[in-house]
Amino acid sequence: MADDTLTAPLRSPLSQVADRLAAATRTSEGAIRLAELPFLAQLNVRLDAKGAAAAAVGLALDVPLPLQPNSVVRAGELTVLWLGPDEWLLVGPPGSGPEWESRIREAAGDEPVAVTDVSAQRTTLLVTGPRARDLLAHGCPLDLHPRAFDSGRCAQTTLGRTQIVLVARGEPRAGFWVLVRSSFAGYLADWLLDAATEYI
Incomplete structure (x- = not known):
């Protein structure tokens, strides 16, 4: 008997709440x-920021790896997030992970580099609108005022x-993008919908 799970279409972690997110938006x-951006490619990259590989990888990706803590750089459809002194997260369109990984490994050559595809680990929630900061501030300990957390910033929080x-x-x-582990995505979507009640 054939295994139907091998041919089943992909289902995003928030497919069951998509209608509720859309209704809250309306x-x-x-x-x-509020909306889910499902299946974005996500690659975790570890390498020496001061080594030759960092510059080579930046050239191969057409975007320099950000070296400023909690900063973000973008080029075309690729977004690169600084997660630590030797760690970055690349976020791109669905299915683009293998191409980015190939470019990184080729550019690094013999230099030590670790590239891990973590696309299935998280999903992404899009939170926009004039009250987006207020909504997120209900449950985020960061100062989200634009002077403290403006465009081009990221944080693990x-x-x-x-x-x-x-x-x-x-x-x-x-x-904002909110990248959340798939196993917690349903809970977080419910939390956001509840917190958004005063704006609906």
Whole structure:
């Protein structure tokens, strides 16, 4: 008997709440927009930031690896997040992970580098709208005022007691990415919907 799970279509961690996220967006009259960005490619990269590989990898990706703590750089469809002195997270379109990994390994040559595809580990929630910062501030310990956490910033933090990676997108209207482990995504979506009640 054939195993149907091998041919079943992919299902995102938040597919069951997509309608609720869309309904909250509609009823908030633009104050809050909530949506899942499923299946984004995510690669964790570890290498010596001061070694030859860092510059070579930046050239291969057409974007330098950010060296400023908690900063983000973007080029085209690729976003690179600084997670630590020798650690970055690359986020790109669905399915782009193998291409990025190949480029990184080729550019690094004999230099030590670790590349791990963590695409299935997390999903991404998009939180936008004029009240997005207020909504996130309900459960995030960071100072989210634009002077402290403006576009081009990222942080490993918590939201509603859930570990996340928070990314302030490139312009105020672009809002935030909330990268959350797939196993906690449903809980966090429920938390966001509950916290958004006052704007709906």
